[in-house]
Amino acid sequence: MILANSLATPAIGTIFWTTLIFGLLLVLLRVFAWKPILAAVKAREDSIKSSLEAADDARRDMERLMADNEAIMKEARAERDILMKEARDVRDKMIGEAKNQAKTEADRIVEKARTGIKKEKQTAITEIRDYVAELSIEIAGKILKENLKGLPEQEKLINNLLDDIDLTRN
Amino acid sequence: MTGKNIFTTFILIIALLVLPGSFALAQEHSEEGDSHASELHEEEDEFDPGTFILDHIADSHEWHIYTNKHGHHVSVYLLVIVYTKDKGINIFSSKHLAHGHVYEGFRIMEEGDHKGQIVEVDEEGNVIEGKLPLDFSITKNITAMIIAALLLLWLFVSLARSYRRTGISAPKGIQGFLEPIVMFVRDDIAIPNIGEHKYEKYMPYLLTAFFFILINNLMGLVPVLPGGANVTGNIAVTMVLALFTFFITQFSGNKQYWGHIFNTPGVPFWLKPIMIPVELIGMFSKPFALMVRLFANITAGHIIVLSLVSLIFIFKSLAVAPVSILFVLFMDLLELLVAFLQAYVFTLLSALFIGLAVQEHH
Numbered sequence: 001m002i003l004a005n006s007l008a009t010p011a012i013g014t015i016f017w018t019t020l021i022f023g024l025l026l027v028l029l030r031v032f033a034w035k036p037i038l039a040a041v042k043a044r045e046d047s048i049k050s051s052l053e054a055a056d057d058a059r060r061d062m063e064r065l066m067a068d069n070e071a072i073m074k075e076a077r078a079e080r081d082i083l084m085k086e087a088r089d090v091r092d093k094m095i096g097e098a099k100n101q102a103k104t105e106a107d108r109i110v111e112k113a114r115t116g117i118k119k120e121k122q123t124a125i126t127e128i129r130d131y132v133a134e135l136s137i138e139i140a141g142k143i144l145k146e147n148l149k150g151l152p153e154q155e156k157l158i159n160n161l162l163d164d165i166d167l168t169r170n
Numbered sequence: 171m172t173g174k175n176i177f178t179t180f181i182l183i184i185a186l187l188v189l190p191g192s193f194a195l196a197q198e199h200s201e202e203g204d205s206h207a208s209e210l211h212e213e214e215d216e217f218d219p220g221t222f223i224l225d226h227i228a229d230s231h232e233w234h235i236y237t238n239k240h241g242h243h244v245s246v247y248l249l250v251i252v253y254t255k256d257k258g259i260n261i262f263s264s265k266h267l268a269h270g271h272v273y274e275g276f277r278i279m280e281e282g283d284h285k286g287q288i289v290e291v292d293e294e295g296n297v298i299e300g301k302l303p304l305d306f307s308i309t310k311n312i313t314a315m316i317i318a319a320l321l322l323l324w325l326f327v328s329l330a331r332s333y334r335r336t337g338i339s340a341p342k343g344i345q346g347f348l349e350p351i352v353m354f355v356r357d358d359i360a361i362p363n364i365g366e367h368k369y370e371k372y373m374p375y376l377l378t379a380f381f382f383i384l385i386n387n388l389m390g391l392v393p394v395l396p397g398g399a400n401v402t403g404n405i406a407v408t409m410v411l412a413l414f415t416f417f418i419t420q421f422s423g424n425k426q427y428w429g430h431i432f433n434t435p436g437v438p439f440w441l442k443p444i445m446i447p448v449e450l451i452g453m454f455s456k457p458f459a460l461m462v463r464l465f466a467n468i469t470a471g472h473i474i475v476l477s478l479v480s481l482i483f484i485f486k487s488l489a490v491a492p493v494s495i496l497f498v499l500f501m502d503l504l505e506l507l508v509a510f511l512q513a514y515v516f517t518l519l520s521a522l523f524i525g526l527a528v529q530e531h532h
Binding site for chain 2: 012014015019022026040
């Protein structure tokens with residue numbers, strides 16, 4: 001096959017023009033097409049990527065904020081509980097103290113009253129005794145005025161009586 | 171528009187392009203036969219499918235469109251540029267050389283060893299044997315290639331401009347169709363084979379090669395002007411493309427690559443001198459395979475389509491035509507796949523060879 005042979009023989013002119021056309025096409029497309037196209041596509045991909053990353057970041061921030069909020073809430077709740085407990089304690093303490101104080105005061109008042117009463121009683125007893133003594137003396141004097149008419153027995157009796165009276169007692 | 175609709179439209183367009191084309195091709199030859207009939211009565215019934223097919227897949231100095239009833243050829247005549255030592259550079263229209271005419275001492279051989287080639291003739295019209303004049307003509311293939319190149323330029327420069335206009339918004343219009351292919355070349359051919367860090371440098375070549383092969387493959391399937399030229403089925407064209415890959419590979423080769431060729435690792439020292447020629451052969455067989463693969467695949471497809479058309483003339487029956495046309499339609503669809511496949515394979519292997527040359531030792 002002569003013709004088939006010519007098909008498989010590269011022609012110099014075709015080689016020349018193909019090199020020229022393809023080379024030129026390569027240079028022109030490289031400058032005016034591939035670079036801007038690939039750059040644009042890359043820019044778009046980068047922008048999509050960075051947008052996705054930004055969205056991801058935002059989501060993560062949001063989550064962190066929510067977690068923070070939760071923690072703050074928890075803390076606040078705990079603090080409130082502590083405060084409430086403290087308040088309760090203070091109240092209980094105050095009530096207890098007040099109670100104690102009142103009791104002490106009452107006790108003191110009662111004691112004072114008791115002492116006063118005792119003192120008054122003593123005074124009264126003393127007064128009564130004095131009065132009784134005066135009265136007795138008066139009565140005794142009156143009786144004596146009647147009966148002591150020089151009887152030696154009587155005089156003896158009087159002296160005995162006088163000995164019995166203990167002046168240290170009141 | 172849904173994907174299915176686009177696909178249907180695509181198939182319809184292809185069918186519209188292919189079917190009338192097949193008729194035109196068939197008609198063309200039958201009329202050509204008639205025109206020859208006036209001159210060669212005894213050969214009227216002779217149909218040589220081999221010649222018919224090879225005439226159609228070979229390069230030509232004119233772009234034949236059709237031959238009318240009166241035997242007039244309607245062709246686009248192209249520029250002939252020939253160089254000889256004696257006559258220097260001669261530039262003229264191929265119209266002067268049509269039908270075996272002699273012009274300025276040149277003619278196109280119609281028979282024999284140099285069929286289709288320009289030869290020098292003396293005053294008596296005898297072919298001067300020996301060295302052929304250097305033929306730098308703008309042939310049918312070159313013209314088709316220029317059209318394809320202009321088409322690519324227009325397509326992708328306007329694409330680049332549309333990117334400048336739309337900025338980083340979602341792709342639309344022509345971007346939506348071409349961007350996935352560009353991305354495919356980047357993400358499925360360049361990055362996996364060359365690597366994330368080095369692929370960018372080779373993207374322009376890979377993209378240009380891919381789309382250049384693809385568009386020429388596709389235009390080769392269209393039977394009428396500006397299609398119908400067998401550009402990627404021309405061994406010189408595929409050779410140049412393979413040489414581009416070859417030189418890019420060699421110039422990208424790092425220490426590791428050359429070390430692998432001249433000091434193959436993991437081989438006993440006495441084997442190393444033997445490995446050098448083996449590795450050198452490997453260096454050249456890779457682009458050689460690229461060249462032959464593309465040439466053979468595209469040429470084979472064209473030969474099959476033309477053979478199926480030839481059936482009509484071999485059987486000399488119109489009844490064969492529907493069968494032929496159905497088969498041709500099937501083949502054309504297959505060739506449509508092959509057009510994409512071969513563009514992909516060429517680019518993929520180019521990327522692979524470049525990747526081997528630039529890979530770092532692990």
